[in-house]
Amino acid sequence: MQNTRWLMIASAAWFLVLALATSFAGVDLLVATGLDISVAATPMLKLLGAALLGFAIMNWMAKGTMIGGIYARPLASGNFIYFAVATLSLLKPLIGGVLPVAMIVALAIHAAFAVAFGWLLFGQGPACVGGSGD
Numbered sequence: 001m002q003n004t005r006w007l008m009i010a011s012a013a014w015f016l017v018l019a020l021a022t023s024f025a026g027v028d029l030l031v032a033t034g035l036d037i038s039v040a041a042t043p044m045l046k047l048l049g050a051a052l053l054g055f056a057i058m059n060w061m062a063k064g065t066m067i068g069g070i071y072a073r074p075l076a077s078g079n080f081i082y083f084a085v086a087t088l089s090l091l092k093p094l095i096g097g098v099l100p101v102a103m104i105v106a107l108a109i110h111a112a113f114a115v116a117f118g119w120l121l122f123g124q125g126p127a128c129v130g131g132s133g134d
Helices: 005-033 041-061 073-096 101-122
Strands: none
Touching: 005 041, 005 101, 041 073, 073 101
16 A cells, blocks of 8 residues: 655655745745845745645644545645646746756655645555555
8 A cells, every 4th residue: 555654744844844935034035046026025925934834734734644546635636736836837937948956956846746646636546544554
């Protein structure tokens, strides 16, 4: 059986990194990437950080839940939608030009999570209890 515990822990950790970065250094990250900063950037980054923190806590708390097929479908769906849309959002500027290396790394990480959660959501793999060691 597929063990999803490590996927949930890894995605929770990634969300936590993103949440802390956008909440506490969001404007600095925008400056580092060369993106324009508007007056609305700071509060919008704080809102994004709060949402990412919510995803981190949700995934951490669900690390022992059966996921896949019909089990925890809303959890798998929410994660898949976030990671798939984030991947496409980061892919578009890469195709149109050059992204900083950190953004390319973020694109690769998001794409890997999108594939993993897509497999859980749409794949043929069985669900399992994350902590069982199966």
